[in-house]
Amino acid sequence: MSSHPAPSTATTTDPHVSPTATTTAPGLAPDAASHTVTIGFDLDMTLIDSRPGIKATYEELSARTGTYIDADLAVTRLGPPLEQELVHWFPDERIEEVGQLYRELYPEYAITPTPAMAGARAAIEAVQRAGGRAIVVTAKHEPNAKLHLSHLGIEADAVIGWLWAEAKAEALREYGATVYVGDHTGDVRGARTAGALSVAVATGPCAADELLAAGADVVLDDLTAFPAWLAGHIAGRPGA
Structure with a gap:
């Protein structure tokens, strides 16, 4: 397993935020060379209700x-x-x-029957407004993943398909992602294998407690909470 960001010693009373959530912003300050940061997102049940x-x-x-x-x-x-x-x-x-x-x-x-998850577009846009890249890393057939995003008007900076669980670390490392957002314990494993912060949303088949037990650093109810979390993470606010 790759090295993982050291957890903060800050505590929180929010039952949906892991007590080991990182409260600094590793990698989120724009890189001096590329002037960008990268945050990865899963697709099914994270960005779309497939x-x-x-x-x-x-x-x-x-x-x-x-x-x-x-x-x-x-x-x-x-x-x-x-x-x-x-x-x-x-x-x-x-x-x-x-x-x-x-x-x-x-x-x-x-494609047509599938809606965006609540907060999906705003989450992608929050990363981009912060000067970063928002990429989608999914186990889904890549052309079909792109069709979903195009149909829903979600403009990710890159889409990488055919990767599941630990294999997602391949794309996360390639693109320099420092955070990966997903709904499944497999997404948590992918983030940790890549040495990225694992932000989980309890909108898929895995409950919040299961995601935390798998090693998620932060668990949010859904993506509507992501822009505020991201702002606090960038600012290094304890408990973000």
Whole structure:
């Protein structure tokens, strides 16, 4: 595991903020060479509520393949790569074929029904107003991730797909991200592997306590709290 920012000794009474939350702003002052900072965001259930679109795609996939898929159950397990869900419904030898079909169906069935999560645009814009870059690092098929953001008018500075959990550290390190925001314990692991601050939002399948137990530095109820958190983090305010 990569080195992780040392926790502050400050305490907080907020049950949704980890007592180990960093209260300084490592890496958030603009770099002298690049004049920018980078904060990464997960996509599904962090920036977008992908459940309606994914459910519709699974239902169409079920109809096309003649295979039963409990789409309502599947959308409670979002986060890991598609193949980890498909193994519940298809034999191993069909996973590659069915995964390709799912991704082909996805633009037609999943993009339009999928809304932005509360505070998503404002969170991205808060990073950019602070002089930074906001990147999206997701396990989702990258072209489909870009379709979601374009449809919703969320203007990230870069989108990197096909990365899950610890593998997300590859992109976070490449882009020099010092903070990673996500909703899943896999996102926490990705942040920690990259040596980035883990900011979690309790809007996905993992509860706040589970995110904290996984090592999140900060847990917010949702992204509407992110701009204020970011402002306090940049200013180095205790408890931010």
